[in-house]
Amino acid sequence: MADIPAVAHAQILRAIHDAQADVVALRKATKVKTGYMGFQHVETNLAACHVAISADLARAPVVMILKTAAGALAVVGGGDAAPVVERTRTKLRAILQEFEGKERT
Numbered sequence: 001m002a003d004i005p006a007v008a009h010a011q012i013l014r015a016i017h018d019a020q021a022d023v024v025a026l027r028k029a030t031k032v033k034t035g036y037m038g039f040q041h042v043e044t045n046l047a048a049c050h051v052a053i054s055a056d057l058a059r060a061p062v063v064m065i066l067k068t069a070a071g072a073l074a075v076v077g078g079g080d081a082a083p084v085v086e087r088t089r090t091k092l093r094a095i096l097q098e099f100e101g102k103e104r105t
Contacts, residue, residue: 016053042085
């Protein structure tokens with residue numbers, strides 16, 4: 001099983017960290033309705049994704065973790081967290097496309 005280069009691994013973790021910061025900033029700038037769990041859902045998924053990828057350098061598990069995170073974020077759909085969800089899913093899809101492109105070459 002091929003490993004992800006250390007530089008790429010660090011870039012993935014940085015992208016997830018940046019997405020986490022984006023979620024926090026949007027949550028602080030939003031008057032969140034009582035009972036709305038969208039931000040918490042996104043924060044929890046990104047934190048789990050970061051921890052899991054931090055512990056693994058193998059390409060296949062990292063790709064699966066990223067795909068799972070993108071799918072889990074899609075569940076949030078609309079609501080106050082929607083802008084940050086879309087930005088995060090776009091980042092994750094770009095990372096996945098890069099990996100899929102390298103696997104084909």
